[in-house]
Amino acid sequence: MGATAGPAEEARTLAARLGLREGQVVQELGYDEDCDEELRGSIAALTGHALVEEPEDVVDVVLLWWRDEDGDLVDALVDALTDLADGGVVWLLTPKKGREGHVEPSDIGDAAPTAGLSSTSSISASREWQGTRLVAPKAARK
Numbered sequence: 001m002g003a004t005a006g007p008a009e010e011a012r013t014l015a016a017r018l019g020l021r022e023g024q025v026v027q028e029l030g031y032d033e034d035c036d037e038e039l040r041g042s043i044a045a046l047t048g049h050a051l052v053e054e055p056e057d058v059v060d061v062v063l064l065w066w067r068d069e070d071g072d073l074v075d076a077l078v079d080a081l082t083d084l085a086d087g088g089v090v091w092l093l094t095p096k097k098g099r100e101g102h103v104e105p106s107d108i109g110d111a112a113p114t115a116g117l118s119s120t121s122s123i124s125a126s127r128e129w130q131g132t133r134l135v136a137p138k139a140a141r142k
Contacts, residue, residue: 018091023047028040029053059088061089062088064093068101073107094129120133
């Protein structure tokens with residue numbers, strides 16, 4: 001047995017970087033053909049659930065794929081909160097710098113508080129996509 005992780009474990013690691021856990025329900029918004037299929041698959045593998053577009057109940061996490069030309073980011077973030085459970089997380093995925101559709105961090109920094117969210121961290125979600133973790137500020141939580 002080698003010490004390296006197999007393909008299934010490596011795929012699950014992508015989703016684990018987002019802090020996702022088994023059993024969580026993840027809503028996906030903004031899907032298009034440019035989205036990272038490996039990341040999407042890893043989320044389903046780790047959580048044990050397919051990504052949902054129209055949830056029947058509240059969700060633990062919203063995965064929002066967003067590009068600069070997609071419209072008003074504040075409106076999209078407010079819409080992302082519709083089905084999000086208290087204490088849930090919005091992962092805003094944007095193309096990395098130099099990629100088509102890149103969103104400036106300052107735009108995210110301006111939009112998040114207007115939508116009632118605060119940015120807690122940023123990660124490299126995949127080769128092409130940057131992830132920004134957004135949550136409701138603790139003072140606003142009940």
